[in-house]
Amino acid sequence: MAPLTEQLKAPQPTPTPSRPAVRLTGLTRSFGARTVLDGVDLDIPAGQFVALLGHSGSGKSTLLRAVAGLDHDTAGSGELSTPERVSVVFQDSRLLPWRRVLDNVLLGTPKRDAEGRDAAGRGRAALAEVGLAGRENAWPGQLSGGEQQRAALARSLVREPELLLADEPFGALDALTRIRMHTLLRELWQRHHPSVLLVTHDVDEAAVLADRVLVLDHGRIAVDLTVDLPHPRSYRDPRLGEYRERLLAALGVRPDGEPAGGN
Numbered sequence: 001m002a003p004l005t006e007q008l009k010a011p012q013p014t015p016t017p018s019r020p021a022v023r024l025t026g027l028t029r030s031f032g033a034r035t036v037l038d039g040v041d042l043d044i045p046a047g048q049f050v051a052l053l054g055h056s057g058s059g060k061s062t063l064l065r066a067v068a069g070l071d072h073d074t075a076g077s078g079e080l081s082t083p084e085r086v087s088v089v090f091q092d093s094r095l096l097p098w099r100r101v102l103d104n105v106l107l108g109t110p111k112r113d114a115e116g117r118d119a120a121g122r123g124r125a126a127l128a129e130v131g132l133a134g135r136e137n138a139w140p141g142q143l144s145g146g147e148q149q150r151a152a153l154a155r156s157l158v159r160e161p162e163l164l165l166a167d168e169p170f171g172a173l174d175a176l177t178r179i180r181m182h183t184l185l186r187e188l189w190q191r192h193h194p195s196v197l198l199v200t201h202d203v204d205e206a207a208v209l210a211d212r213v214l215v216l217d218h219g220r221i222a223v224d225l226t227v228d229l230p231h232p233r234s235y236r237d238p239r240l241g242e243y244r245e246r247l248l249a250a251l252g253v254r255p256d257g258e259p260a261g262g263n
């Protein structure tokens, strides 16, 4: 792994592909009589980091599950195109407690990839990238919550995803661990350049990480905001504060912190 200073000096990702990595056209999903997604159109260019905000129950996870292809039993219509290699990270790490950390990371990965590279070596490298070198033989129960999420990120990395889907991956972590995980996720994204769709409740998390923040409301993308700030971003940057204010307003939060009627 390159030293941190080198990674920070690395050029910013500036993907300009002709075809988007993800394309949703008229995506509709319903549960019984309730329409949760009501004709969502969305293109995500390769390498773009997109955060998805919205009130609880607005359909963020439903959208992410649809993109992940994890909703075959859900009624819906529309067209969806995604890259071949997609990884998903959830709020809980979903590590199998009876398998050691490295075995968890390698779960479902062939022993050798198409280029003949050894999976165990790639698993070790991925664990080192997320700061878990030396913990390969630990049991998941011996890791902290933050370390378990690091292992989950390593598991997603091993698949070399073109698209990383993350559903509130840091939602269960304490504030300081969450900030460290933001740094880690940004570094991994800058190094590997997958497209990212991150579902979050955290306006700061969205603004500090994403190129683009979407707000889902009444089954549609109500706001599509480009965050035009270089990486790495600081929580203390007043420009980030401006984006935060705009996103809070988009979510209907008044400057006094009260929700403005809600939806």
Ligand SMILES: Nc1ncnc2c1ncn2[C@@H]1O[C@H](COP(=O)(O)OP(=O)(O)OP(=O)(O)O)[C@@H](O)[C@H]1O
Residues within 6 Å of the ligand: 031, 036, 054, 055, 056, 057, 058, 059, 060, 061, 062, 063, 201
């Ligand atoms: N399997 C299901 N069966 C029935 N209703 C569902 C199912 N999954 C989700 N829903 C409903 O769809 C709506 C959207 O749920 P979803 O989990 O996508 O929202 P969300 O924006 O991710 O919410 P949160 O931020 O609270 O996680 C909710 O009203 C939820 O109750």
